[in-house]
Amino acid sequence: MKKAEEVRRLERDRIKNNIVVTSTDAKGKSHEDIIHAEQIGTKIITSELENTAGKERVMKNKHKQLQERIFINNKLTWEEREKRKKMKQRMEEEKKKGRTANMGYQKITIDGKQWK
Structure with missing residues (x-):
């Protein structure tokens, strides 16, 4: 490890x-x-x-x-790019549901709550 x-x-x-x-x-x-x-x-x-x-x-x-x-x-490293793609997909899904979603450096904010 x-x-x-x-x-x-x-x-x-x-x-x-x-x-x-x-x-x-x-x-x-x-x-x-x-x-x-x-x-x-x-x-x-x-x-x-x-x-x-x-x-x-x-x-x-x-x-x-x-x-x-x-x-x-x-x-970005390959790992960071993959993580960013997944976060972007999640952000777009949340926006379709009508929630407020923003993406920052290695984190996503959905309705005021941060996720890594």
């Missing part, structure tokens, strides 16, 4: 400074904090930033890119 936890922690540490940029035209713009950028698909670019301060600066200013239809998110 400890080995699996160690692998998860190492994977999380490896991608903690990474972001995923999704855009209608994924042409990479140069940024001084980017160490490595890789285009995954026609609309997706993953970027590794120099440090957490650079990542925080990018994440804090990501709302400025919405008009250009550029979306910036944290890079």
Whole structure:
């Protein structure tokens, strides 16, 4: 059990400074904090930033890119992506039932109660 936890922690540490940029035209713009950028698909670019301060600066200013239809998110591990898919499905089911549901980082709020 400890080995699996160690692998998860190492994977999380490896991608903690990474972001995923999704855009209608994924042409990479140069940024001084980017160490490595890789285009995954026609609309997706993953970027590794120099440090957490650079990542925080990018994440804090990501709302400025919405008009250009550029979306910036944290890079997630496979486990986190699967958990997020399940939470999104649950949130949509609850909304169809007429309840108030919102999704945050690894949690979902349904009618004021938080679930992980």
